[in-house]
Amino acid sequence: MRTCFSHIYAYPTPDQSLSEPIQLAYVQVMNSNLLTRRSFLGNSSLMAASLTAGMRTSNVLQADTAAVRSNIKFGLVTYLWGKDMKLPDLIRACEEAGVGGVETRTQHAHGVEPLLSAAERREVRDRFKDSSVSLVGYGSNAQFHDVEPEKLKANIELTKQYIRLMHDCGGSGVKVKPNGFSKGLSKEKTILQIGRALNEVAAYGDDWGQEIRVEAHGKGTSDLPVMKAIFDMADHPNVGVCWNSNGVDTQGAGLKSNFNMVRDRFGATAHVRELNLGDYPYQQLMKMMVQTKYNGWILLEARTKPVDKIAAMKEQRELFEGMIATARG
Numbered sequence: 001m002r003t004c005f006s007h008i009y010a011y012p013t014p015d016q017s018l019s020e021p022i023q024l025a026y027v028q029v030m031n032s033n034l035l036t037r038r039s040f041l042g043n044s045s046l047m048a049a050s051l052t053a054g055m056r057t058s059n060v061l062q063a064d065t066a067a068v069r070s071n072i073k074f075g076l077v078t079y080l081w082g083k084d085m086k087l088p089d090l091i092r093a094c095e096e097a098g099v100g101g102v103e104t105r106t107q108h109a110h111g112v113e114p115l116l117s118a119a120e121r122r123e124v125r126d127r128f129k130d131s132s133v134s135l136v137g138y139g140s141n142a143q144f145h146d147v148e149p150e151k152l153k154a155n156i157e158l159t160k161q162y163i164r165l166m167h168d169c170g171g172s173g174v175k176v177k178p179n180g181f182s183k184g185l186s187k188e189k190t191i192l193q194i195g196r197a198l199n200e201v202a203a204y205g206d207d208w209g210q211e212i213r214v215e216a217h218g219k220g221t222s223d224l225p226v227m228k229a230i231f232d233m234a235d236h237p238n239v240g241v242c243w244n245s246n247g248v249d250t251q252g253a254g255l256k257s258n259f260n261m262v263r264d265r266f267g268a269t270a271h272v273r274e275l276n277l278g279d280y281p282y283q284q285l286m287k288m289m290v291q292t293k294y295n296g297w298i299l300l301e302a303r304t305k306p307v308d309k310i311a312a313m314k315e316q317r318e319l320f321e322g323m324i325a326t327a328r329g
Contacts, residue, residue, distance in 0.1 A: 070293045070328075072286075074320045075101030075136050077271060077301040081309045083108040087127060094133045097313035103175065103269065103299050105139035106162075112138070112169060114161040121168035128170055136269060136297050137173035137213065138166050144197035145190050145221065147182040152197060159201045163210045173211035173268060175242055176201070178221035178230065191226065195233020202236035213267040216244040223248050224258040231265045240267020245280055255281055259288050268296040273303055275319040283323050290327040 076082060076099050082090050087110040094102055104112045112124055128135045142159040146152050162174045176198075181190050202212045214230070216222045221230070227241060241262045249258050270289075275282050289298070298320060306312035 070290045071295045072289055072324060073100050073297050074317050075099060075103065075134070075297045075299045076313065077103045077139055077299045078105045078108050078110065079139065079301055080305065081300075081302045081313065082110070085109055087111065087124065091127060091131050091133050093310050093313065095131060097310050098317050099133070099300075099313055101134035101136040101297055101299075103136045103139045103297075104171075106141060112165070114158075114165050116165070116169075118168070121165065125168070125170040135166075135169060135171040136299065137171045137175060137211070138162050139175045142174075142176040143179040143218075144176070144194045145178050145180060145182050145185075145218070147185045152193065156197055156201060159212075160204050163201070163205045163208050166210050167208040171210070173213050174201075174205065175213045175215055175269065177215040177217035180218035181220050187220075187226075190221075191229050192233055194221075194230050195235075198230070198234035198239045199236045202234070202239035206236070206238040211267055212239040213242040213269050214239060215242040215271065216246060222246050223252075224261050225252070228261050231262065241265045242267055243270035243285075245270075245272045245282070245285070247280070250281065255284060256288065259285070263288075263292055266294065266296065269299055270294075270296065271299050271301045273301060275300075275316055275323065277304070283326065286320075286323040287327040290324065 076094060078085070078090065082093070082102065083105065085093060085108075090102065090104075090110050094100075104110055106113065116124070124135070140159065140162050142155045142162065144152060144155055146155065159174060159176060166172070166174055178194050181187055185193070198212060198214060205212050214227075214234070216224065216227050220226060222244065231239075231241065243259075243262075243266065249255055252258060272282060272285075273280065286298075300313070300316050300320075302312070302316075304312075
């Protein structure tokens with residue numbers, strides 16, 4: 001029987017070689033994400049299949065030949081449908097719904113956080129390894145647009161904590177995000193700053209076998225021309241775009257043009273909302289994913305609050321499979 005952790009921990013302290021203001025900013029960032037382990041892991045043994053430790057997913061498009069076929073997999077972002085589930089319940093729900101992978105998000109009840117000890121990280125890895133569900137990666141709130149240098153450095157340090165966490169737990173990457181433009185810093189300088197920070201954490205992640213996945217997020221920064229500009233600066237091969245299915249995707253020159261603008265920098269994950277709600281052209285998106293031979297995860301980041309979340313997850317997985325089948329013609 002596995003251990004049930006029930007006591008409260010503080011986050012580990014930052015690297016003591018950092019200056020005092022940066023250490024303070026780091027603690028502030030960590031405390032903003034603080035989640036106790038009171039509800040971390042239950043006692044039940046469940047079954048899971050994690051991604052191979054250190055597995056690296058290429059950001060480069062595969063050759064466009066008849067022999068190469070898109071291998072798109074369906075998974076779940078724990079916001080919102082999994083946010084209140086303990087880890088055993090989350091894995092069981094995914095298994096029952098036929099969902100193949102999960103991106104665990106910070107500050108959620110499953111408690112996959114940097115505060116975990118080495119033994120607890122092995123336990124997380126084993127729970128996924130013993131099931132049919134892959135730990136796709138981590139959904140962090142790390143951001144690199146802050147005008148204050150201490151906050152920027154603290155977020156970089158936090159990202160490195162998440163990278164080591166996913167390495168130990170058997171994941172393959174960490175999701176980060178721009179979160180808009182900061183007052184007091186021009187758009188051009190913000191883009192440059194974000195790009196440089198991404199290169200730093202991508203190089204660090206490369207050493208740990210963890211891809212950096214940049215969610216198209218934030219007012220202004222979620223625009224695909226801005227994402228392209230960021231990735232013109234972030235040229236490390238271990239950093240990729242996490243397509244986020246935003247309303248702005250269809251603006252300007254349209255979905256196809258915006259998609260092609262960043263497609264060659266896609267990472268191993270993309271986010272969608274409920275596939276049968278709203279007017280987002282998901283069928284067109286799936287067709288373009290198939291046509292460009294995307295080999296990664298389409299992760300559901302749900303916004304509704306169904307009573308039966310497992311049934312809702314199963315419904316979305318079936319809708320996804322139908323869209324992929326239609327896209328393949």
